[in-house]
Amino acid sequence: MSQSGGELKNLWQILKPHRPSKMQFTVLSVLVVVTTVLELLIPWFSKNLVDSISVDGVAMSVLMTLLSIVLISAVFEGILTWYGAKTGERICTSLRYSLIGKLLFSKVEAASDKHSAEYATRVVNDTLEVKTVLATDFISLFAGAVSLVAVVAMMFYLDWRLTLVLLACVLVGFLIILPLSLMMSGIGKAIQAAQAKLLSTLTEWMRHHTLIKSHNAQSPLHQESKALLETCMEHEVRGAKIMAMISPTINLVLMMSMVAILGFSSYWMQQGSMTLGTVTAFLMYLFGLTFPLVALGAFFSNLFKAAGTATRLQDIEQLAQEQLQQGESVVNASEIQIQALNFERDEKVILNNVSYQFDGPGLSIVTGESGSGKSTLMSQLLGFYDDTKSAIFIDGKRLDDVDLYSLRQAIAWVDQEPKLLNTSIKENLLLGLSEQPSDDAIEQALEQVGLSQWYEKIGKDLEQAVSERAQIFSGGEKQRFAIARALLRNAKVLLMDEPTSALDKHNSTEMMTLIRAIAKERRVIMISHNSAFLQQDDDHVHIAEGEIVKSAA
Numbered sequence: 028m029s030q031s032g033g034e035l036k037n038l039w040q041i042l043k044p045h046r047p048s049k050m051q052f053t054v055l056s057v058l059v060v061v062t063t064v065l066e067l068l069i070p071w072f073s074k075n076l077v078d079s080i081s082v083d084g085v086a087m088s089v090l091m092t093l094l095s096i097v098l099i100s101a102v103f104e105g106i107l108t109w110y111g112a113k114t115g116e117r118i119c120t121s122l123r124y125s126l127i128g129k130l131l132f133s134k135v136e137a138a139s140d141k142h143s144a145e146y147a148t149r150v151v152n153d154t155l156e157v158k159t160v161l162a163t164d165f166i167s168l169f170a171g172a173v174s175l176v177a178v179v180a181m182m183f184y185l186d187w188r189l190t191l192v193l194l195a196c197v198l199v200g201f202l203i204i205l206p207l208s209l210m211m212s213g214i215g216k217a218i219q220a221a222q223a224k225l226l227s228t229l230t231e232w233m234r235h236h237t238l239i240k241s242h243n244a245q246s247p248l249h250q251e252s253k254a255l256l257e258t259c260m261e262h263e264v265r266g267a268k269i270m271a272m273i274s275p276t277i278n279l280v281l282m283m284s285m286v287a288i289l290g291f292s293s294y295w296m297q298q299g300s301m302t303l304g305t306v307t308a309f310l311m312y313l314f315g316l317t318f319p320l321v322a323l324g325a326f327f328s329n330l331f332k333a334a335g336t337a338t339r340l341q342d343i344e345q346l347a348q349e350q351l352q353q354g355e356s357v358v359n360a361s362e363i364q365i366q367a368l369n370f371e372r373d374e375k376v377i378l379n380n381v382s383y384q385f386d387g388p389g390l391s392i393v394t395g396e397s398g399s400g401k402s403t404l405m406s407q408l409l410g411f412y413d414d415t416k417s418a419i420f421i422d423g424k425r426l427d428d429v430d431l432y433s434l435r436q437a438i439a440w441v442d443q444e445p446k447l448l449n450t451s452i453k454e455n456l457l458l459g460l461s462e463q464p465s466d467d468a469i470e471q472a473l474e475q476v477g478l479s480q481w482y483e484k485i486g487k488d489l490e491q492a493v494s495e496r497a498q499i500f501s502g503g504e505k506q507r508f509a510i511a512r513a514l515l516r517n518a519k520v521l522l523m524d525e526p527t528s529a530l531d532k533h534n535s536t537e538m539m540t541l542i543r544a545i546a547k548e549r550r551v552i553m554i555s556h557n558s559a560f561l562q563q564d565d566d567h568v569h570i571a572e573g574e575i576v577k578s579a580a
């Protein structure tokens with residue numbers, strides 16, 4: 028199969044689950060047929076009108092009928108355009124929703140080789156190409172194809188000689204336009220790739236704005252953006268060049284047709300084998316052909332552009348998905364057992380034959396040198412990696428058989444640099460909660476983590492936006508906020524990755540007091556480089572080169 032053929036097949040596979048219902052398709056077909064029939068009647072009645080004109084005047088009944096048809100036809104055309112666009116928009120929205128779901132439910136490692144902004148570009152921009160084809164071009168093509176067949180039939184009926192002249196011109200035009208449309212496929216793909224690169228780079232720069240400023244990197248990056256913009260422009264200009272060739276070609280075909288038709292018709296009129304009314308109707312039908320021909324040209328060029336993006340969208344459709352809410356529920360997570368766990372990536376052993384057990388409430392401190400595998404071990408407990416699930420048991424149930432949704436309700440992860448979404452304080456705190464706690468319960472959680480003063484300071488306004496760089500928090504406040512988020516979901520186990528790393532001595536001591544208080548009711552597994560925090564009763568796990576070398580309860 029040719030490359031374009033393969034891409035068209037991919038596009039169909041992507042769109043198939045989102046195609047319109049039978050009902051929508053029927054409504055659309057009826058609208059197309061009615062609109063086309065009405066449009067075909069206009070030249071026919073015009074012919075009757077022209078042929079009825081005499082020195083006595085014009086036949087009023089023919090004139091009134093013609094005016095009524097013109098009005099009704101305009102109304103139907105409006106309804107068809109609106110309904111077609113609505114159907115196309117629905118398909119595009121359904122496709123985007125499905126792609127966003129694939130991204131959100133994908134396995135941790137499935138999407139890790141791409142920059143996140145690149146996926147965002149694909150979902151928003153690549154689907155725009157698909158939407159153009161569906162919401163406008165397809166409907167135009169559908170209506171155009173029906174009217175093309177009908178117009179040609181009417182023309183044959185009016186005068187087959189003139190129709191043959193016209194068809195010969197159209198065939199020549201079509202053969203010129205088709206290869207140009209095929210060229211748009213490759214250009215479409217190149218434009219999408221260049222725009223995705225620009226967007227992901229810009230997102231990255233804005234995310235690390237302070238890093239860039241502090242390193243005086245603005246000018247070189249600004250220059251770099253020029254190269255990216257120029258690549259985008261080059262592809263766009265190539266696309267515009269092709270489009271610039273398509274439109275005049277269509278016009279040229281129409282002009283040639285017009286000259287040929289006028290020449291032949293004046294000859295046949297002088298011969299007496301054709302009336303003025305027939306020529307008028309024929310010219311009106313010819314005018315009516317412009318729309319289907321332009322629609323055909325636009326459809327093919329945009330279709331190949333959309334097909335070019337289909338492979339990129341299929342990458343998202345095919346991301347390995349995680350199945351949540353399947354298997355046995357985790358309720359307490361009071362016993363976490365790791366049995367001979369091995370974790371390897373890129374032929375490198377990261378965790379080697381790790382066995383350990385965490386029971387009930389209390390504090391476990393995981394120490395080890397940088398890169399020894401502490402965070403990797405903790406992330407195994409959330410069931411992110413299929414290949415290690417059989418080595419982990421929660422309350423006696425193998426992680427393979429456990430419902431991951433309930434597991435992640437029971438075990439909360441507090442990152443070293445707590446992640447905050449660019450939304451309100453409240454939405455950040457209640458992330459993923461199905462039952463919304465009251466504002467009082469939120470206030471209590473904030474008080475429990477020592478954020479009462481901070482809460483007063485922000486005017487107790489939970490709807491306040493948390494910007495991406497979260498300037499309303501200090502490092503320690505952000506950590507506490509993330510702990511409050513874990514407490515609000517009533518997690519039974521808290522995994523904390525170096526919660527004191529960004530804090531001074533005073534704040535570290537306060538944070539440890541808070542963690543110890545929380546560990547009275549829950550199991551807290553805390554990664555730390557600082558073994559000075561260890562107290563006699565603590566459970567201490569020391570990792571070196573992916574192996575547990577010392578543990579004490």
Ligand SMILES: Nc1ncnc2c1ncn2[C@@H]1O[C@H](COP(=O)(O)OP(=O)(O)OP(=O)(O)O)[C@@H](O)[C@H]1O
Nearest residue numbers: 136372373377395396397398399400401402403404
């Ligand atoms: N999914 C993965 N694919 C490839 N390598 C990985 C993966 N997960 C972890 N690693 C590698 O495993 C090693 C251990 O990383 P990890 O983050 O667990 O160390 P750490 O002990 O927590 O270090 P630090 O104290 O500096 O945070 C690193 O070299 C890391 O790159």
